[in-house]
Amino acid sequence: MDIKEKKSTVSARVSVELKESAARVANSMGMDMSTAITMFLTQMVRKNALPFTPIGSPLDAAIQEIKDGQSKSFTSIESLMADLNSDDEND
Numbered sequence: 001m002d003i004k005e006k007k008s009t010v011s012a013r014v015s016v017e018l019k020e021s022a023a024r025v026a027n028s029m030g031m032d033m034s035t036a037i038t039m040f041l042t043q044m045v046r047k048n049a050l051p052f053t054p055i056g057s058p059l060d061a062a063i064q065e066i067k068d069g070q071s072k073s074f075t076s077i078e079s080l081m082a083d084l085n086s087d088d089e090n091d
Contacts, residue, residue, distance in 0.1 A: 010041075
């Protein structure tokens with residue numbers, strides 16, 4: 001990266017706890033948050049994807065529910081919409 005390269009500020013809202021924990025991890029590796037975030041973004045661009053595989057995402061949970069046979073299926077849009085609009089809290 002060219003030292004004279006124009007810089008830009010990135011702003012993100014995260015919990016105080018996450019920010020402090022991440023700063024401790026970065027500091028333990030001898031870098032500040034700016035360097036850690038720059039490394040993350042650089043890898044994201046190089047891979048054209050996240051530089052890690054997310055685990056425990058809502059999608060993972062949904063896929064596991066389907067594999068476990070806990071998903072619902074519907075024979076029509078009307079029955080799907082009726083289920084979505086129901087007040088049944090046992091779902």
